[in-house]
Amino acid sequence: MHILIIGAAGMVGRKLTAALIASSGIGDKPIERLTLVDIVAPDAPPTDIPTSTLALDLSVPGAADRLIEGRPELIFHLAAIVSGEAEADFDKGYAINLDGTRLLLEAIRQQDTDEPYCPRLVFTSSIAVFGEPLPPAIPDHMAHTPLTSYGTQKAICELLLADYSRRGFVDGIGIRLPTIVVRPGKPNKAASGFFSGIIREPLNGMEAVLPVDETVRHWFASPRAAIDFLLHAARLDTAPLGQRRTLTMPGLSATIAEEIAALERFAGPAAVRLIRREPDQTIARIVAGWPQNFDTRRALELGFRAETSFDDIVRTHIEDELGGRLPG
Amino acid sequence: MHILIIGAAGMVGRKLTAALIASSGIGDKPIERLTLVDIVAPDAPPTDIPTSTLALDLSVPGAADRLIEGRPELIFHLAAIVSGEAEADFDKGYAINLDGTRLLLEAIRQQDTDEPYCPRLVFTSSIAVFGEPLPPAIPDHMAHTPLTSYGTQKAICELLLADYSRRGFVDGIGIRLPTIVVRPGKPNKAASGFFSGIIREPLNGMEAVLPVDETVRHWFASPRAAIDFLLHAARLDTAPLGQRRTLTMPGLSATIAEEIAALERFAGPAAVRLIRREPDQTIARIVAGWPQNFDTRRALELGFRAETSFDDIVRTHIEDELGGRLPG
Numbered sequence: 001m002h003i004l005i006i007g008a009a010g011m012v013g014r015k016l017t018a019a020l021i022a023s024s025g026i027g028d029k030p031i032e033r034l035t036l037v038d039i040v041a042p043d044a045p046p047t048d049i050p051t052s053t054l055a056l057d058l059s060v061p062g063a064a065d066r067l068i069e070g071r072p073e074l075i076f077h078l079a080a081i082v083s084g085e086a087e088a089d090f091d092k093g094y095a096i097n098l099d100g101t102r103l104l105l106e107a108i109r110q111q112d113t114d115e116p117y118c119p120r121l122v123f124t125s126s127i128a129v130f131g132e133p134l135p136p137a138i139p140d141h142m143a144h145t146p147l148t149s150y151g152t153q154k155a156i157c158e159l160l161l162a163d164y165s166r167r168g169f170v171d172g173i174g175i176r177l178p179t180i181v182v183r184p185g186k187p188n189k190a191a192s193g194f195f196s197g198i199i200r201e202p203l204n205g206m207e208a209v210l211p212v213d214e215t216v217r218h219w220f221a222s223p224r225a226a227i228d229f230l231l232h233a234a235r236l237d238t239a240p241l242g243q244r245r246t247l248t249m250p251g252l253s254a255t256i257a258e259e260i261a262a263l264e265r266f267a268g269p270a271a272v273r274l275i276r277r278e279p280d281q282t283i284a285r286i287v288a289g290w291p292q293n294f295d296t297r298r299a300l301e302l303g304f305r306a307e308t309s310f311d312d313i314v315r316t317h318i319e320d321e322l323g324g325r326l327p328g
Numbered sequence: 329m330h331i332l333i334i335g336a337a338g339m340v341g342r343k344l345t346a347a348l349i350a351s352s353g354i355g356d357k358p359i360e361r362l363t364l365v366d367i368v369a370p371d372a373p374p375t376d377i378p379t380s381t382l383a384l385d386l387s388v389p390g391a392a393d394r395l396i397e398g399r400p401e402l403i404f405h406l407a408a409i410v411s412g413e414a415e416a417d418f419d420k421g422y423a424i425n426l427d428g429t430r431l432l433l434e435a436i437r438q439q440d441t442d443e444p445y446c447p448r449l450v451f452t453s454s455i456a457v458f459g460e461p462l463p464p465a466i467p468d469h470m471a472h473t474p475l476t477s478y479g480t481q482k483a484i485c486e487l488l489l490a491d492y493s494r495r496g497f498v499d500g501i502g503i504r505l506p507t508i509v510v511r512p513g514k515p516n517k518a519a520s521g522f523f524s525g526i527i528r529e530p531l532n533g534m535e536a537v538l539p540v541d542e543t544v545r546h547w548f549a550s551p552r553a554a555i556d557f558l559l560h561a562a563r564l565d566t567a568p569l570g571q572r573r574t575l576t577m578p579g580l581s582a583t584i585a586e587e588i589a590a591l592e593r594f595a596g597p598a599a600v601r602l603i604r605r606e607p608d609q610t611i612a613r614i615v616a617g618w619p620q621n622f623d624t625r626r627a628l629e630l631g632f633r634a635e636t637s638f639d640d641i642v643r644t645h646i647e648d649e650l651g652g653r654l655p656g
Contacts, residue, residue, distance in 0.1 A: 090495065131571050133469075141461075143469045144487065145571045152491040156484050159472065163480040167418065243459050243473045 001026055002033040004067060006058060006104070007078030009038035011183060012124070012226055016076060019227045021047045026074060026234050037067060038079065058100035064107035071111065074234055075121045077104060082190065083128060086150040097153035105160055109169040121161070122233045123174040125246050127219060129155040130291050139295040140248055147289055162245040165238075173233045174246030175299075178221040178306070181259075182317040191286045195220070198256070199263055199314060202271035204327055211280035214257040217292040221251045221306040222316040232304055240302065250306040252313065253293040262310035266318065267326060329357040332400035334386060334432070335407030337366035339511060340452070340554055344404060347555045349375045354402060354562050365395060366407065386428035392435035399439065402562055403449045405432060410518065411456060414478040425481035433488055437497040449489070450561045451502040453574050455547060457483040458619050467623040468576055475617055486574040493566075493573050501561045502574030503627075506549040506634070509587075510645040519614045523548070526584070527591055527642060530599040532655055539608035542585040545620040549579045549634040550644040560632055568630065578634040580641065581621035590638035594646065595654060 003020060007013045017036060025031050034051040036042040041055040056063050058079055079100065080086075086093025101123070111117045128151035129144040144155040161172040183196040187208075194211055195218060201208035221229075229249050238245070264272050296304075307313045318324060331348060335341050345364060353359050362379040364370040369383040384391050386407060407428065408414075414421025429451070439445045456479035457472040472483040489500040511524040515536075522539055523546060529536035549557075557577050566573070592600050624632075635641045646652060 141471045143471050143572075145490070146487070147494075147571060149491055149495070152487050155487050159474070159480050159483050159487075162473070163477055166475075167477070243475060244471075 001029040001031055001074060002035070002070060002072040003031055003074045003076070004035045004037065004070075004072035005076045005078065006037050006067070007076075007080070008036035008053075009040055009042040010078065011185070011223065012180070012230075013038065013042065013076075013078050015223055015227050016078070016230055017042070017045050019231060021045055021049060023231070026231075029073075033070075033072075035067065035070060035072060057096075058104060059095040061103065064100075064103040065110070068104070068107040068111050071117055071119070073119050075104075075108075075119050076230060076234070077101065077121060077123045080124070080154075081150070083126075083148055083150040084190065086153065087148055090149060093149050093153060097150065098156055101157045102160060105164045105170060109164065112169060118168060118171055120234060120238075121170045121172045122230055123157065123161055123172060123246075124230075125158055125174045125176045126151065126154045127176050127178065127248065127291055127294070129158065129176065132289075134291050137293045137295040138248070138291055140244065140298050158246040162243055165245050166243060171238055172245050173236065173238055173241065175229050175233050175304075176246060176248045177226055177229070178219045178249060178251030180223055180226055181220050181313060182321070183223065184317075184321045191283050194283070195259070198259060198275050199317065202263060202274040203267055203314075203318070203322065205274070207274050207276055209278045210256065210275050211278055211283040212256065212287055213279075213284070214260065215255060216287055217253060217255045218287070219251045219253055219291060219294060220310075220313060221249065222313045222320075224316050224320055225249075225251075225306040229304055229306075236302060244298075247299045247302070247304070248294045248296050250296040250299050250304055251294065252307050252310065254310050258310050262314045265311060266314050329354055329359055329402060330361040330363070330398060330400045331359055332363045332365065332395060332398075332403045334365050334395070334403065334405045336364035336381075337368055337370040338406065339513070339551065340508070340558075341366065341370065341404075341406050343551055343555050344406070344558055345370070345373050347559060349373055349377060351559070354559075357401075361398075363395065363398060363400060385424075386432060387423040389431065392428075392431040393438070396432070396435040396439050399445055399447070401447050403432075403436075403447055404558060404562070405429065405449060405451045408452070408482075409478070411454075411476055411478040412518065414481065415476055418477060421477050421481060425478065426484055429485045430488060433492045433498060437492065440497060446496060446499055448562060448566075449498050449500045450558055451485065451489055451500060451574075452558075453486055453502045453504045454479065454482045455504050455506065455576065455619055455622070457486065457504065460617070462619050465621045465623040466576070466619055468572065468626050490571055490573040494571060499566055500573050501564065501566055501569065503557050503561050503632075504574060504576045505554055505557065506547045506577060506579030508551055508554055509548050509641060510649070511551065512645075512649045519611050520546075522611070523587070526587060526603050527645065530591060530602040531595055531642075531646070531650065533602070535602050535604055537606045538584065538603050539606055539611040540584065540615055541607075541612070542588065543583060544615055545581060545583045546615070547579045547581055547619060547622060548638075548641060549577065550641045550648075552644050552648055553577075553579075553634040557632055557634075564630060572626075575627045575630070575632070576622045576624050578624040578627050578632055579622065580635050580638065582638050586638050590642045593639060594642050
């Protein structure tokens with residue numbers, strides 16, 4: 001099986017590549033070839049599987065055709081301009097997040113003209129497709145009223161994925177990821193960065209800033225759960241999805257206070273004291289517009305699984321990023 | 329006020345043009361100029377208002393810019409490839425229904441760069457944005473799972489309209505029209521054509537074919553109600569819409585049996601005998617997938633009004649198309 005990962009250089013893309021290499025394949029099909037693509041060339045992973053790495057801008061006409069020429073049987077499309085950048089640069093957000101995805105779908109459809117071709121396409125959507133008014137737990141059958149251009153672009157791609165799948169051009173499945181915590185690596189500038197920071201830094205004996213109130217509730221899953229979602233989506237029988245090709249993934253609805261309590265159980269009150277309260281009205285306002293809880297029974301019925309406590313999320317981080325034990 | 333109508337040559341476009349000319353303007357603004365556009369040049373209407381008529385394909389790059397150069401303050405965008413054609417010709421449907429609308433929105437956004445420009449844009453969407461699973465009465469906050477490429481394209485345009493409005497590029501409002509009955513003119517090949525035909529032809533002493541069962545329920549409004557929706561949308565304060573810029577218009581949920589009963593009250597049993605039952609499995613299957621009833625409280629609260637009985641719909645047809653009395 002030939003697998004193409006678009007957006008392979010990001011955190012999720014790298015973990016997915018490693019998981020695929022460590023796996024025995026997808027279902028009963030071994031992996032025969034990997035094509036790893038991003039706006040910058042991804043690092044070549046350590047593997048005997050023949051692997052191509054490629055720097056490519058999906059929004060440039062012809063780029064998607066070049067990727068699809070090799071007729072990959074499984075495609076992960078993870079590439080996107082993130083929310084803040086898509087809001088700041090209207091043209092760039094639409095070019096990458098909408099046109100890039102549409103060009104990919106069109107390249108797949110055009111490839112079908114010579115010889116039948118209908119690859120599995122796993123697309124990462126976002127809970128940003130949902131906006132006001134928000135019910136206490138958002139079900140899959142709730143209308144999309146995104147509050148950002150990023151959410152708009154993801155919602156449009158979900159519609160395209162469903163239509164191209166209905167017409168038999170692609171076998172698409174979209175998954176709306178929760179906010180991923182604990183993200184490994186250095187702090188970044190994303191408005192959601194503190195959700196990871198207040199666990200990651202104190203576990204390393206470093207200070208972290210908390211810009212919002214402890215009562216703030218949000219929707220979480222670990223990086224490991226995100227990779228499991230992607231692999232499960234790649235293997236799933238898509239027939240039961242019908243015309244509703246995108247699902248909100250399961251996650252954990254938790255408050256900042258619950259995050260901090262989990263941190264204390266693993267690393268004690270000294271770690272908690274490393275969290276510095278520094279209220280930021282801008283971040284607080286952004287976060288207030290985010291959904292807090294979802295009704296994910298469709299995804300659960302289809303076998304998708306995530307953590308059910310913040311302790312599980314912290315434990316996963318310690319196992320996967322810290323070699324199973326706390327530093328120092 | 330300069331008003332642009334895109335799709336002015338169709339039934340709704342022609343009636344809207346006539347209604348605008350007969351009106352005293354929009355709010356307190358008199359109409360100073362009309363631009364009427366369609367894929368074929370619309371007929372010049374009888375009026376003293378300076379009027380341009382223009383044949384133009386909105387999906388051709390540059391076409392929308394040409395229309396927006398004149399900085400119309402009010403734009404009605406009614407143009408679309410209909411459902412059956414968008415399903416038969418995938419490329420054409422996306423080109424006109426998606427790219428055409430996006431090019432229009434982009435032309436409006438680009439016009440804003442020199443001097444502030446934010447016109448009111450009234451867009452006709454469709455109940456085809458809704459698909460399975462359908463609740464008994466579909467509310468505005470239900471997810472869009474369209475069963476056709478046409479419905480997909482309309483749903484995408486609704487998202488674009490909302491995002492461009494949120495960003496302040498346009499003051500958009502979308503209205504999802506019910507099936508319009510009684511359509512004047514000759515029978516057409518649309519799968520929904522019989523809903524009008526079984527009233528229109530018998531009132532003219534002519535035979536009509538009924539391809540589905542009398543228990544079939546559907547969602548209706550008259551052409552007069554459709555024009556009222558458009559004019560109300562043009563005048564409405566859009567602030568209460570928030571991010572939800574498109575509304576399902578009110579309508580009448582009625583069965584074929586109720587249609588026929590109304591016909592009999594106006595034209596007697598002889599007219600009803602002109603309806604010939606000729607079951608058509610293909611049409612029956614298409615119609616079975618269509619929604620039957622909507623919860624339109626948002627539109628009602630905002631002052632949109634439609635007929636509340638099929639007698640009203642038949643009476644409107646007799647008044648507007650038959651000079652107020654039955655022929656013969």
